[in-house]
Amino acid sequence: MNRYFQTFIYAFASLMIISCGGDSNAVDAKSDRSVQYFPNMYESVGYETYQEGDIFEGNVEAQLPVEGTVNRGWLPYEYANTNEGYASAKAELTNPLPYTEENLATGQELYNIYCAICHGTKGDGQGHLVKTEKILGVPSYADRDISQGSIYHVMYWGINYMGSYASQTSIEERWQIAHHVDALTRELKGQDVKEFVTVQNAQEDISGTDSHAAEDHGVDMHGENAHDGDHDSQEENHSSTEGE
Numbered sequence: 001m002n003r004y005f006q007t008f009i010y011a012f013a014s015l016m017i018i019s020c021g022g023d024s025n026a027v028d029a030k031s032d033r034s035v036q037y038f039p040n041m042y043e044s045v046g047y048e049t050y051q052e053g054d055i056f057e058g059n060v061e062a063q064l065p066v067e068g069t070v071n072r073g074w075l076p077y078e079y080a081n082t083n084e085g086y087a088s089a090k091a092e093l094t095n096p097l098p099y100t101e102e103n104l105a106t107g108q109e110l111y112n113i114y115c116a117i118c119h120g121t122k123g124d125g126q127g128h129l130v131k132t133e134k135i136l137g138v139p140s141y142a143d144r145d146i147s148q149g150s151i152y153h154v155m156y157w158g159i160n161y162m163g164s165y166a167s168q169t170s171i172e173e174r175w176q177i178a179h180h181v182d183a184l185t186r187e188l189k190g191q192d193v194k195e196f197v198t199v200q201n202a203q204e205d206i207s208g209t210d211s212h213a214a215e216d217h218g219v220d221m222h223g224e225n226a227h228d229g230d231h232d233s234q235e236e237n238h239s240s241t242e243g244e
């Protein structure tokens with residue numbers, strides 16, 4: 001073998017051994033590059049979440065939203081979790097969603113998911129948890145003097161042993177459920193079945209609002225004129241701002 005080549009191999013091999021050798025800083029040195037291309041990509045000019053910074057109150061970047069801020073798409077619920085709030089909601093609040101087959105069907109589906117376990121699919125208070133004696137005191141809707149407003153109210157706040165459904169359901173979904181509970185109550189009480197409004201009628205019902213609002217059931221959701229034309233019907237994460 002060529003001598004020079006042999007020397008080269010030895011030299012190369014020892015170089016490899018040295019460079020792979022147990023230098024504990026080797027890894028650090030690798031990640032600590034001396035040259036940064038486009039340093040802005042490594043070190044953002046914007047503030048990082050929770051970063052410290054003198055210009056911020058409390059020296060931290062993360063600040064609370066300005067008082068009175070509400071999440072996009074979320075509307076404040078004006079009725080307090082008190083007896084008076086319940087009474088006012090029961091008397092004043094009406095269902096803003098048209099009584100369509102579709103709204104009722106969705107309401108039924110959601111009711112069967114969230115409510116039937118206690119209230120029973122018929123609303124007679126004979127849900128699975130009642131039959132297996134896991135919970136007591138679930139009434140038949142027929143035995144309660146309820147309105148769509150009060151139904152909405154108890155879904156929002158809960159009542160005694162019944163918890164709140166405000167975080168699981170959107171405003172629209174709660175009103176869809178309210179339609180279904182109302183329909184069940186009528187059936188239990190032997191009252192007349194309500195007629196569906198056709199889509200045509202439903203559109204007339206909400207005419208007088210702009211076109212964006214027409215597809216948006218956030219309109220007058222709580223019987224308040226809180227609508228500013230820029231909400232959608234989804235409610236997200238309301239509880240973080242509610243302070244329940």
Ligand code: HEC
Binds near residue numbers: 118138
């Ligand atoms: C864990 C069992 C349970 C679940 C699930 C449940 N409820 Fe209730 N609900 C109760 C109990 C218990 C009461 C009786 C509360 C009281 O008045 O003491 C009640 C009462 C009610 C009332 C009558 C309140 C009044 O004004 O008298 C309505 C309406 C109602 N529930 C609707 C619903 C709806 C709609 C859902 C689903 C979104 C639901 N409930 C889910 C247990 C439950």
